[in-house]
Amino acid sequence: MSMETNITLTVNGSVVTLEAPPAARLLDVLRERLGLTGTKEGCGEGECGACTVLLDGVPVNACLVAFGQCDGREVTTVEGLGSTAHLTPLQEAMVTEGGAQCGICTPGMLLSAEALLREEPRPTEPQIREAIAGNICRCTGYQRIVNAVNEAARRREARS
Amino acid sequence: MSVAGLALHPFSTPKTLDEALALLAERSARAEKTVLLAGGTDWFVERHVAPAEEAGVLPLVVDVSRLDALRGIAVEGETLHIGAAATYLEIRKDARVAARCPLLAATARDVGALQIQARGTLGGNLASGSPAADGVAALAALDATLLLRSIRGARRVPLAGFYTGYRRSVLAADELIEAIEIALPPEGSPFAWRKVGTRQAQAISKVAFAGLAVVASGRLARLGLGMASVAPTVALLPATRALGLSKPLGEVTDADVEQAVLADVSPIDDVRSTAAYRRHVAVRLAQRFFGELRAL
Ligand SMILES: Cc1cc2nc3c(=O)[nH]c(=O)nc-3n(C[C@H](O)[C@H](O)[C@H](O)COP(=O)(O)OP(=O)(O)OC[C@H]3O[C@@H](n4cnc5c(N)ncnc54)[C@H](O)[C@@H]3O)c2cc1C
Ligand code: FES
Ligand code: FES
Secondary structure (H helix, E strand, C coil): CCCEEEEEEEEEEEEEEECCCCCCEEHHHHHHHCCCCCCCCCCEEEEEEEECECCCCEEEEEHHHHHHCCCCEEEHHHHHHCCCCCHHHHHHHHHCCCCCCCCHHHCCCCCCCCHHHHHHCCCCCCHHHHHHCCEEEEECCCCHHHHHHHHHHHHHHHHC | CHHHHHHCCCCCCCCHHHHHHHHHHHHHHCCCCCEECCCCCHHHHHHHCCCHHHHCCCCEEEECCHHHHHEEEEEEECCEEECCCEEHHHHHHHHHHHCHHHHHHHHHHHHCCCCHHCCCCCCHHHHHHCCCHHHHHHHHHHCCEEEEEEEEEEEEEEEEECCCEEEECCCCCCCECCCCCCEECCCCCCEEEEEEEECCCCCCCCCEEEEEEECCCCCCEEEEEEEEECCCEEEECCHHHHHHHHHHHCCCCCHHHHHHHHCCCCCCCCEEEEEEHHHHHHHHHHHHHHHHCCCC
């Protein structure tokens, strides 16, 4: 029972031990204590998906996870995908297909799509639409994002 | 919000169910508030809407999301046993649930979106007690039994006896929901799951309907119904159930169903819909299910 606790978790492949309040939202710990500001806050209520990260490989809303629930677990944020110099096929496809406009939804969108592609290398359009149904985009009308995920699947297959 | 936002909440991660129950017992004996945190998909939203700091109340947050005793999904004989902290994602991915209880799998696939399904649990759905709870509607149609536990022991409460009013239940302050038990219908039993809302993902339904039937020689041998957002608690539609069981299916008319459903529901106007629309949809959903059963 405490206000600040040491919690050890793996973030983007690195093991980190962090002292932070366990009741704090994972979202705030990522942004404020780890400087990982790629994870965005839209609604703060689980609706928009801007805060989507992978928890043990599964997309979750970081605004609804307590930091104290992450002990021993693996968190992947957008910073854990490709770097600017080495984009992942999915990131590349988002660029070439015009899947990002203002960009606020993009980090969350990328993580939802990345989780899908890891589980389903050749997803159907309904599977893509279901995978990103929890990520709201006000700019693109979604079709270009769906195209980008399709294209990413093709590029991943071509590379492997 | 920031790290400081929820930071003041004391937090505890019991390692075992016994430890969690002891904590609940101690605190309830001192009249201190405790919040069990499972998926957090209701609790964090409540905190966002009404920060506890402003209300001056800071309950102890107890993480139950990783207690083994609350997690498993198992079939024992003809009973499906679902841990209260099993997530919707685990439920929809479970092959036994898909084969033996497709109604529950369909509901789990329809709660929120994937991110919500990855965290949300039936225990949280039940304990929050929202009249719009989809999981509860499905459990109503399945006539589920809830296994409640405290340091005083365990008790089983049928879902029909769990709620005492709007967001009120028989769950005691020192008690938690350990598991949900479902008497499995025969494989292939007809069921219905319909969610009527503004958008398929995320939107809370205007009306949700779950139905499950066992049909034997033109009559219903078992009928379970559950409806969300048409009454102060998820509705079990007792008059409609009684109607369905009272005579051969071929003799149950649409007019009978309309009359029974209207006796069973008491919807309200709210931000999501109107009472009139909900009454209309409630009747149609039930009529359609009876139509499907008659056509078998
Ligand atoms: C964007 C969004 C979409 C949603 N869509 C839907 C939807 O389509 N349909 C729907 O029905 N709901 C929906 N919900 C609501 C929510 O996801 C569900 O009610 C979910 O089942 C809550 O479970 P949880 O584990 O996250 O609960 P938590 O938030 O962890 O807990 C909720 C309450 O239950 C109590 N509790 C939790 N576990 C137990 C237990 N084992 N014993 C006793 N008490 C317990 C907690 O103390 C707390 O008071 C949605 C929520 C969001 C944010
Ligand atoms: S900020 Fe988490 S879902 Fe919108
Ligand atoms: S690109 Fe602007 S919200 Fe999606």
